Amino acid sequence: MQNDVIMAGFGGQGVLLIGKMLAYAGMHQGKEVSWLPSYGPEMRGGTANCTVVISDRTVGSPVIQCPRAVVAMNLPSLEKFESSIKPGGLLLINSSLIAKEPGRTDVKVLKVPANDIANDLHNPKGANMVALGAYLGATHAVALEEMEALVRETFASKPKVVEANIAALRRGYELGEEGMK
Amino acid sequence: MQNDVIMAGFGGQGVLLIGKMLAYAGMHQGKEVSWLPSYGPEMRGGTANCTVVISDRTVGSPVIQCPRAVVAMNLPSLEKFESSIKPGGLLLINSSLIAKEPGRTDVKVLKVPANDIANDLHNPKGANMVALGAYLGATHAVALEEMEALVRETFASKPKVVEANIAALRRGYELGEEGMK
Amino acid sequence: MAKKLMKGSEAIGEAAVRANCKLFFGYPITPQNEIPEYMSHRLPQVGGTFVQAESEVAASNMIYGAAGTGERVFTSSSSPGISLMAEGISYLAGSELPVVLVNIMRAGPGLGGILPSQADYFQATKGGGHGDYRLLVLAPWSVQEAADLVQDAFDLADFYRNPVMILGDGLIGQMMEPVEFKENRVPCKPLKPKDWAATGCKGDRPTNIINSLFLDPQVLEYHNQKLKAKYDTMSRDEVRFTEYGTGDDYDLLIVAYGTVARVCSTAIEDLREDGIKAAMVRPISLFPFPYEAVRRAAKKAKAVLVVELSCGQMIEDVQLALEGSRPVHFYGRQGGMLASPEEVAQKAKEVLAGTSQEVRHA
Amino acid sequence: MAKKLMKGSEAIGEAAVRANCKLFFGYPITPQNEIPEYMSHRLPQVGGTFVQAESEVAASNMIYGAAGTGERVFTSSSSPGISLMAEGISYLAGSELPVVLVNIMRAGPGLGGILPSQADYFQATKGGGHGDYRLLVLAPWSVQEAADLVQDAFDLADFYRNPVMILGDGLIGQMMEPVEFKENRVPCKPLKPKDWAATGCKGDRPTNIINSLFLDPQVLEYHNQKLKAKYDTMSRDEVRFTEYGTGDDYDLLIVAYGTVARVCSTAIEDLREDGIKAAMVRPISLFPFPYEAVRRAAKKAKAVLVVELSCGQMIEDVQLALEGSRPVHFYGRQGGMLASPEEVAQKAKEVLAGTSQEVRHA
């Protein structure tokens, strides 16, 4: 079993962070993982993305041209990666920032208003957590508990942030599970 | 037919020059020729030598480990090259400066008191010409006339030098021819 | 130590520190800036020294000086920077100094681009500098392997008194993967005191001289032959490779190294799903190249496919191994473009279907 | 012009002048100092420019700038100096600039010695710099051939927009032989106007840019493929070699290049006197290597002997050519020691007697 995902967004949206958290949680769960950021000339253009692979066995290629899932946090990311998703895969859209309708019909499309939810939870910076939760809910790539433990560990020095992020994560998770029904 | 010779002596004795003249004359006579100076760390030590090949056909190796002839203008040169001469070859010794007896018995040894002759001819710098003449007399590697023409050409601006050198050349040539009888 | 998720660049730096290397001299260049950056904060913590050299030329000579004292030292760079070290590397090899060089390859030639490439294979294995010398060249395919090989590299360098190069690509440098550093690691080679080092000649010992100059050609020839004998010993004792699926039957043998070999391993799985049997030999040591292993593994196959992020360089070593006994095919991407498992699988199918053209030297 | 006895170094310099090269940038190094020295007095006579660069690094970049204007330019150096040009050469190739580079090889690695060697074969033919690129490499065996090849080199460089290297050894540089320069020499390739040169963009023409940077990997991949196609064309059209005695029967084929091939030609004659039949293929272009010629010529022979002033580098190309079809043997001298006809003949006898060991990659 392998889960792989490209997470993409603006520089400040924290996609590299949730990618790393996903990889970490996978590792904690005893899986093989890899995390690969895009680097290159476009780096400074303001968009960022990373590829995470979580697998039961040695990770083959850490570069995934046709990922099983894409998490698009903004419009340019949707436009860049939509076409690459494996047929039958998952396209998770941050509908707070993306108004455009995706064109793909052969993938499962999950719209999550991540920023709106984060704002509702008084955690405006937590949109990435919502998206991460939704991704987990939709794929069960790693267990929610594992991720919650990681959040506690990561933000250990800021208890408020821990709680806010766990709330965001859980809300996302629910939406993710629901969406896949 | 190939003639090859290593000419060796102190830095100031003009062995590189007579080597070049030999190659030039050979070329003028329509032969294939090569001239190769020693270069390398010992260069500054004060000794100099060159290898000249004169051949009817394309010169194979311009490096001759076992030359058909050696012209030794001083003792270190004799010591360095004596052993390398091809059996049956020629060892021409400047007996003005070399008192030591050569050890080889399988080569023709020709002793020419080059400096003394040059001094006698009031051309103290002409010892190299004497040696060159002797080499030509002994081997007929190129014709004496050819070499005389070259001397005229080389020192064209200094008629006195031309005459002195031609005299030295001729005297050497005689000794060379005689010695081979 | 527990597993930690680390960037390849940082794992390489940390591995050096754990191999008791306290000295780094280097110059920034993408995509390996994380290595000097890591060393600049890490080395002072362990009492070590980080020096940002004025250039790669200088860096290669600083490690020469440092290695000459017998201390462990390394530098890292990327393709153009490694080219600037060509003279220095030839001196390091000629003077038999143990250093570790990391080349996180980017696409060339010239300024090229900053994305991954494997186009420095020739330079690394056949000698970018002048004269007869060899680097021991190790090519990791994962962050963990990078960390392991870096530690081995220091032992190998000391054992052979020879520069060892870690040849990775931008992916190795940028990727994060779990890494575990073993406590109380045992050197992979027995290590002797460095009594040749130039550290001040106490008492009556003759002076120690770090040198590659031998004006007497006969002495230099002996030196060359001594070096050659050393490289021959490496060729005998230091061949490293892994095999993938060679226990089974297969029609196609893939040869690939570094991260692109991971792509190939995925391709092989995909091919098996399609009922096509392929296996892989992955050279880990590029010099010495696993000629024998490739030759042996090719026996079972109908054809051999070499996959590289270059126009084809390692393929020559594969051809030297095979001596015409099997047709050799090539799939390469260049310029920072990466080969995908799908492309490799596609090419594999073409090879077996006879629609791919064999590579020969006309 | 009448024949003149010239030193190889001077003949090279004069050949460049006659090829209408009015620019030289270089740095002194033994054993090729006579080339810059010659240019420093000769170029001003023809309205040209000689610049003593501060280093070989600078020299390789000066010729880059000069070549970018479309003017003919060359530099020369010897092994360590060529290593310092590795980055520059990669840039020159990547930016497709026509320059002529002369390497009068000396013994290495490191500072080594100053006597003749052929140990830079790999560096010259497989790329000392980073990235996928090739130099067109020509190896003269006589002063006349050096003069001829230098003139051709300028034409080839212009035709292919690629650096061309003349690879000689200290003998070629120091030796005097008769040389003849033909008047009204016709270029060996048709030459087009250099409309790509950066010489100021008059009027509305788009700017001309001399460049090897392509940040978009797809664009860089196209660039790489374009370069590869050029190298393939060279491999098809620019192979140069001569054969020696291949018209007759022979048991042994010798492969050697440069001055050492002359030694081999003498050895072959000596061997014939002893009743042993040998022939030779002498590659003149080292890249492209005459694979086909070697393969063809080897058919008549029982075995092949490669002779080099190195530990064995061209031998790999010979092996690639032969694909195991004939046993390949090697005779090499290193460090500035020269092979003699006697030694080569002796080795030849051993090969045919079965007492020499074949070279294979284990």
Place this chain on the structure above:
Amino acid sequence: MPETVFSRPEALQQVTTHYCPGCTHGVIHRLVGEVVDELGLRERTVGIAPVGCSVLAYNYFATDFHEASHGRAPAVATGVKRARPDLIVFAYQGDGDLASIGMAEIMHCANRGEKVTVVFVNNAIYGMTGGQMAPTTMPGQIATTCPLGRDVSLAGWPIRMAELISTLRTPAFVARASVHAPLYTVNAKAMLKRAFQYQVEGTCFSIVEILSTCPTNWGLPPAEATAWLEDNMLPYYPLGVFKTPGGEDRAPLPLGGRIGASHAK
């Protein structure tokens, strides 16, 4: 009809640069473009781009260009100028490029008195590669390879290239300017114009060191970056003309940076 009194010079292409917001590389490009225009040199100018943030300069100038290898722009410029003395050649270099890896090439280009112009952009950092220490990085300034700030006892003091070059005996024009505020920019342009003029006249080598900001790697918003430059760099890197071709052999003491204009911040 309104008259256009300020617009893009012809010597610059109509494109957007890749420079970060507020990076003064853009200002310096414009100044060079304006000078080239004003002297009517565009059609015979060849620029040399460095390896550094300005590596793509050839996309921004409407003149022929060479892309040089890191630090070697002065050598490339030498090659161009010696091959074609009729061309106007300028090299555009960063501080890592010129003062670190390219130290030998700039010193020798200046010392040979090559008739070329060097535009030297000193932003006290390696911009392109992500903020490593440059030879010009200020004492205490944090960079990715001196995470605790430059320690002069280990890395030495910042190098003042204008001063260094101006001590050479060979005649040259050497000046330092800044573009952190508009009236300094006016002065910078005047310096550049003199530099190019000396080349046009075939007089001498010319170089203008220009203090520039790197908001991204300094970790400051653009306006704060200009203030940081003023407060930290100006005192150490005084502005002025350090050498003129007719002037003294030895460098005059720097003129003391301030030009007679109020500083807008």
Place this chain on the structure above:
Amino acid sequence: MPETVFSRPEALQQVTTHYCPGCTHGVIHRLVGEVVDELGLRERTVGIAPVGCSVLAYNYFATDFHEASHGRAPAVATGVKRARPDLIVFAYQGDGDLASIGMAEIMHCANRGEKVTVVFVNNAIYGMTGGQMAPTTMPGQIATTCPLGRDVSLAGWPIRMAELISTLRTPAFVARASVHAPLYTVNAKAMLKRAFQYQVEGTCFSIVEILSTCPTNWGLPPAEATAWLEDNMLPYYPLGVFKTPGGEDRAPLPLGGRIGASHAK
């Protein structure tokens, strides 16, 4: 028992050098050897030999040695000293080595303030390779790559390295001396001793530029070579201390070469 008041220092091997008759490289070797002896440093000294006529220096000194590549001795010295700060490290360099190909390395070594000592032998020529022009070759001086004499309009003026290095801000000891006549040699030794002492104390980088003869490539008998040095080099390369670690940031004007001794010629 007579007392030996002058003899070969212990830090020199009992061998004959390969230097040409009258070449002052030999004098400079002796001075370094004497200073190393007098300071008791032999057993912890590591020398760095350059590529140049002194390439075999490791055969002449009785200390451990590194042979550096051409121009890079300061980088090698940096490597040695940073690896083993307890060692005393000196680099011995010629003018082609240090001022031409090695310009970047010497400037940066000095600027980082590496605690090493550089013995810089300026003989205004490339000795080893047969007399090509060096950056220090005098205007009009004939060399094999400037057969009509150095033309400063094409090759620039000779570079004064001591002056150049002394303008760097990082503390250092920088001096120029000469060995063309015995009392100058006495002064040269004093300079070298100060230079090594600064290193022993861990104070700073130190360099002594020493004017030296090359009778062979100047084409002069040794005694005429010393006279040529005095007449041609001294006026252009003034002797003196250019910088001390406690001294001024900017270089003092040279002290004006003459030391209080009659010149034996």
Place this chain on the structure above:
Amino acid sequence: MPQIVIDRDQCKGCELCVHACPQKILGMAKEINAKGYFFARVEEQKRCIGCRLCCITCPDLAIEMHVHGTMVHYFAY
């Protein structure tokens, strides 16, 4: 009469012009442009004295100045 024209799509929103203007008549828009930056704009054209400091400051050549009628420049540029 000077007229300042800011090309909103060339602007990278660095705000340097806003700081440079002695009249303080430039400001930042609340919207973003095609490149995603909040761009600069002229807020009170009529107070503009035509000093060109904004033009000279802009690193991205986003600002042009046009003049209707004649105008005196305070300094040469």
Place this chain on the structure above:
Amino acid sequence: MPQIVIDRDQCKGCELCVHACPQKILGMAKEINAKGYFFARVEEQKRCIGCRLCCITCPDLAIEMHVHGTMVHYFAY
């Protein structure tokens, strides 16, 4: 009493010591040494003032000085 000892086989015959000696008591031999050089020698030992200039000058360490009894040095070396 100073005593100057010149090692004839270390000498390369450069004559620098001859020029350096303020007493002009050194000269060159008419024979050559093992290296092939005309070597320097002391011609009038008793006029030697022990100034050491010859020792300091010699590039080849061919000159040693020994002192019998005490001696004042004119300058420190």
